[in-house]
Amino acid sequence: xxxxxxxxxxxxxxxxxxxxxxxxxxxxxxxxxxxxxxxxxxxxxxxxxxxxxxxxxxxxxxxxxxxxxxxxxxxxxxxxxxxxxxxxxxxxxxxxxxxxxxxxxxxxxxxxxxxxxxxxxxxxxxxxxxxxxxxxxxxxxxxxxxxxxxxxxxxxxxxxxxxxxxxxxxxxxxxxxxxxxxxxxxxxxxxx
Amino acid sequence: xxxxxxxxxxxxxxxxxxxxxxxxxxxxxxxxxxxxxxxxxxxxxxxxxxxxxxxxxxxxxxxxxxxxxxxxxxxxxxxxxxxxxxxxxxxxxxxxxxxxxxxxxxxxxxxxxxxxxxxxxxxxxxxxxxxxxxxxxxxxxxxxxxxxxxxxxxxxxxxxxxxxxxxxxxxxxxxxxxxxxxxxxxxxxxxx
DNA sequence: GTCTATAAGAGGATAGAC
DNA sequence: GTCTATCCTCTTATAGAC
Numbered sequence: 001x002x003x004x005x006x007x008x009x010x011x012x013x014x015x016x017x018x019x020x021x022x023x024x025x026x027x028x029x030x031x032x033x034x035x036x037x038x039x040x041x042x043x044x045x046x047x048x049x050x051x052x053x054x055x056x057x058x059x060x061x062x063x064x065x066x067x068x069x070x071x072x073x074x075x076x077x078x079x080x081x082x083x084x085x086x087x088x089x090x091x092x093x094x095x096x097x098x099x100x101x102x103x104x105x106x107x108x109x110x111x112x113x114x115x116x117x118x119x120x121x122x123x124x125x126x127x128x129x130x131x132x133x134x135x136x137x138x139x140x141x142x143x144x145x146x147x148x149x150x151x152x153x154x155x156x157x158x159x160x161x162x163x164x165x166x167x168x169x170x171x172x173x174x175x176x177x178x179x180x181x182x183x184x185x186x187x188x189x190x191x192x
Numbered sequence: 193x194x195x196x197x198x199x200x201x202x203x204x205x206x207x208x209x210x211x212x213x214x215x216x217x218x219x220x221x222x223x224x225x226x227x228x229x230x231x232x233x234x235x236x237x238x239x240x241x242x243x244x245x246x247x248x249x250x251x252x253x254x255x256x257x258x259x260x261x262x263x264x265x266x267x268x269x270x271x272x273x274x275x276x277x278x279x280x281x282x283x284x285x286x287x288x289x290x291x292x293x294x295x296x297x298x299x300x301x302x303x304x305x306x307x308x309x310x311x312x313x314x315x316x317x318x319x320x321x322x323x324x325x326x327x328x329x330x331x332x333x334x335x336x337x338x339x340x341x342x343x344x345x346x347x348x349x350x351x352x353x354x355x356x357x358x359x360x361x362x363x364x365x366x367x368x369x370x371x372x373x374x375x376x377x378x379x380x381x382x383x384x
Numbered sequence: 385g386t387c388t389a390t391a392a393g394a395g396g397a398t399a400g401a402c
Numbered sequence: 403g404t405c406t407a408t409c410c411t412c413t414t415a416t417a418g419a420c
Binding site for chain 1: 212213215216271292294295296297333334335336337338339341342343345346349353354355357358359362364365373376377378379380381382383384
């Protein structure tokens with residue numbers, strides 16, 4: 001019961017973070033969205049930063065599940081796997097479930113960087129993606145002149161790319177078209 | 193004299209916006225950075241949002257100058273021009289002079305969307321880039337299956353791409369390497 | 385136009401009863 | 403663990419003297 005209440009809180013936080021970002025999200029909104037008093041939030045989580053960290057952990061866990069499933073698909077090449085996990089991230093963003101954190105907020109960053117649960121998951125995910133990246137580079141499917149670090153950062157950034165929300169707001173394309181287009185521009189570039 | 197004072201204010205705002213973003217920048221910091229009292233700021237500019245709009249206008253004016261210079265270079269193709277203006281944007285970001293605004297803040301967005309000076313410049317820039325985009329697509333230099341809107345949004349987004357600051361923080365690459373790499377991933381993709 | 389001082393309000397976090 | 407009520411700090415913006 002406590003667990004499901006906390007799940008509900010984190011689910012609300014996740015959605016609000018995706019919708020408005022960390023700074024614009026207020027603890028009053030979270031409490032109202034969950035349907036409890038603000039003070040009760042603090043019985044479950046120590047701070048707004050901790051709440052954001054829990055939401056990120058939830059997303060990282062889902063990403064790790066996705067990568068594990070893709071790893072088991074033996075008919076897939078490493079480039080296919082990278083595209084598939086990118087597709088999952090774009091679809092998650094499209095569904096309004098990809099929390100967006102500020103790139104440089106100091107208070108939040110220091111909380112995240114000292115949060116072992118978060119760091120552990122982030123490193124496990126980075127390691128797995130790193131293996132796919134070097135694998136795809138060795139097979140020639142990915143540009144081998146790009147440092148693996150650049151590829152990794154690019155994929156993480158594309159998972160939160162504001163281009164998706166601009167296209168969504170424009171309303172001229174279906175969700176599937178948006179995802180396909182962004183996969184194409186990310187991997188094949190604008191020159192195609 | 194009034195003009196140069198206001199120039200100094202906007203220059204500080206521009207730098208602070210690039211460094212910390214709109215929400216993290218405070219009017220106290222701006223006043224301290226310029227070296228005047230906070231109340232004096234409000235004799236020049238009505239609000240924090242107006243200040244951000246002025247900083248954006250300054251950047252858009254510089255972008256328009258860059259595009260005009262590139263338009264006059266007759267030996268360049270449209271794709272070369274698009275790459276050159278993207279390069280300028282990345283170098284501006286590297287120099288800590290590209291203001292970063294939140295993608296979805298409502299108060300700021302409504303100020304910007306009702307600011308004629310801002311809107312006018314944004315549309316003039318978009319129009320010019322739009323001509324280059326369709327030109328490059330017609331000559332086959334740019335993927336003609338991509339809607340011009342997608343290309344335009346992608347270029348705007350890459351001008352503020354967080355990947356640049358991640359690579360800069362990492363410290364493993366020179367500024368020139370970072371810019372070349374991001375131009376490459378943007379136009380040629382990760383597959384190369 | 386610049387300053388000091390302060391209003392006004394938002395938002396994170398807590399006290400203390402139940 | 404939940405609530406109401408409140409604290410406290412930060413930040414935007416303004417008042418009013420010079």
